[in-house]
Amino acid sequence: MEAAIVFYGLSFFMTVLSLGVLFNPNPIMSALYLVLTMIGVSLVFFMLDAGFLAGVQLIVYAGAVLVLFVMVIMLFDLKREVYTFSRGFFTRLLKVFTGVVFLIILVKSFFLVPETKELLNSSTQMTTKNLAGLLFTEYIFVFELLGLLLLAVAIGAVALSRIKGGTHAE
């Protein structure tokens, strides 16, 4: 009963906040709604007994990625947009229609999932230690590959945003 109230309240707020990202014409408000949505996602992880991922979600998304978004928007000094949405009445209608159809397909497909099991709290398998064990044994190759990807991305981002001749030129 309490779990149901918490879940429905949380999902209501998350839906409203992500609709705020979609509809608010002010990009900075969009970003702030997204921050709150991310905190909501972290709470959902917590409810699903994945505490470590909830913390990482807070650190990575709310603490780092979205701070970057907010910083970039503030640097550009973006104002409230005059043209928020893409042009063309029928195009818009088609896009919304696509979204709704996609939602219906997704929700329908969930009922193909075999009947759900109980959420077992604090089972012996679902610990952070096991997560680390999987990450460093079975998925070690993917993990190393990810490190390589991050290196490439770091170099790429620096190369993209670099001013020619270094930061102190002109």
Add this chain to the structure above:
Amino acid sequence: MLSSELLHIGLNHYLGLSAVIFVIGMLTVLLRRNLIVMLMGVELMLNAVNITFVAFSSFNQNMNGQVMVFFVMAIAAAEAAVGLALAVTIFKHYKEIDISAFEQLKS
């Protein structure tokens, strides 16, 4: 009974939440014109997928789902970094962040 199904939070509830957020993120990418807000839509979609992974992982008692969430998070952070770097470069060039300004292939 419908009411008992509604009150008993199971896997399908979490999947439904993630579907709603995914579609909102998708509509953000489709409908908005601001490049940065579109990137935010992508982040929303990735997070919806993360909720699905964690929900399946918790209900099936299988840790592999959470490992996937790890990878998705790392890739999302990388994507955001590159996307924002591109946005900064484009903004410096055109003084404009509207996606329709980037239609031409030559500057």
Add this chain to the structure above:
Amino acid sequence: MGSDIVEISINAAKALAIFLMMVQIVPMLVWVERRGSAFIQNRFGPNRIGPLGLMQLIADAVKFLFKEEFLPDKKRRLLFLAAPIIALIPGAVAFGAIPLSVPIHVEIFEFLGQSWGPYRFAFQSVELGIGIVFVLGISSLAAYSILLAGWSSSNKYSLFGALRASAQMISYELALGLSLVGILLIYNSFDFAEIIAQQQGSLAFQFLGKDIVWSFLPNWGIFYQPLGFVLFFVAVFAEANRLPFDLPEAESELVAGYHTEYGGFKMNMFYIGEYGHMLVSSALLVTFYFGGYNIPFVTPDQVLAGVESFLGLSSTGSSVATAFLLHGVFLVKVLIFLWVFIWVRWTLPRFRYDQLMDLGWKTMLPWALANTILTAIIVFIFRTQWV
């Protein structure tokens, strides 16, 4: 929260008390900071109102409350008013997750014709198995209040201060997180209580399967992680935006940084946020590197036995007495670190911005990585059974 009415009400009161503890330490620290800075700079400081100038706190509070409210821009008013409130949240929430003493065990007792208990009350608001990740995640949200304050002030200097502050916080968060990895490797846990439990008694470790005890040193984390301690200490200063890293509010360049446009009680809330950050940082330093609430060379069980035989209380009473005694020890350690924060602020000059970034990315990050790798190798050598 708890299973019956007693447990729920005590847990709620506990959470409130811990929040109030964070809020009420701020005026004390302001007084210590002003008197301490005067002492360091060979001045008097506020000494007119009350004994030792202690009533200055109340005078300040009254002044803050009755200042004229002024709001800059109509469009951004909501965020302008929200920013100081957001500044309070990370410190308050993060402080609730740090254990301040040993848990209190209450035996079964009779009250109002019913029997209650047995209970176990942790000396913290929430007990989390992943405490460290939680505290790091919550305190990484502190950047938002600064960014919002700077942006919604519609002031160039405020915006510059806010952007500097958030860039600085993101940069130093890396070094902060990495310097903790060594502690995690050694103590093998994300749980504060478990980390503190492994720091009791005198220095003892296993080397190549042999037990080695150095009875002249307490079993504190700093002796296992000296480099990690230095890195964490520096990174914590940068995270709290204090001198020598207070670039966001460098007076000579930016008027007052992100809170230029704030006055009265709203500015006071930023103060509370900053001092809350200091308090959390000191508590973390004590927890990771200085044995938490442990008395050096003595384990909490010995303290409990000593209290029981010395005071002759019941088991519940001695548990409460032990918890408050150890809480006093914790507070003394935290207050020492708070004084170090103030001491450093009035001793060191400010960094230039490029020096700050160089220090963060080119010095602290590589050293933190080196510390992690070195600790991993040493832990591997020490823990392996070499035949």
